[in-house]
Amino acid sequence: MACKAAENVILDRRVFNFNDEQYAEFIDMLDAPVEDEPAINKLLARKPQWDV
Template identity: 45%
Template structure:
């Protein structure tokens, strides 16, 4: 049985009727509620924006941990070694 998670943080939006109709049509096609559809789309876009960051502000402790992980020896990864040894599709 699937466990239901109770959402506790409200997000209120104002939309044009055409925007709401568009969202409703798309959410129906996906078989999702309007809330689920909007939350998934907003979270996906938020993740993309965060993943595209090029400038990070870190406190000294977090930066040291980050730098330590960058300087740590690389673990052997046979799958990666095989991938890097294979020719590129354009070669």
């Protein structure tokens, strides 16, 4: 339980300070379609070492 509480404290410290223009650009980037990355797809398709 203490580890989870510590994790939450760390995660809560992530703050984004944007003006209106920066915020709109940030939201646009989050909403943009994901580009296909063959190298990432290959990596994610591999079986984890602990499952070998």
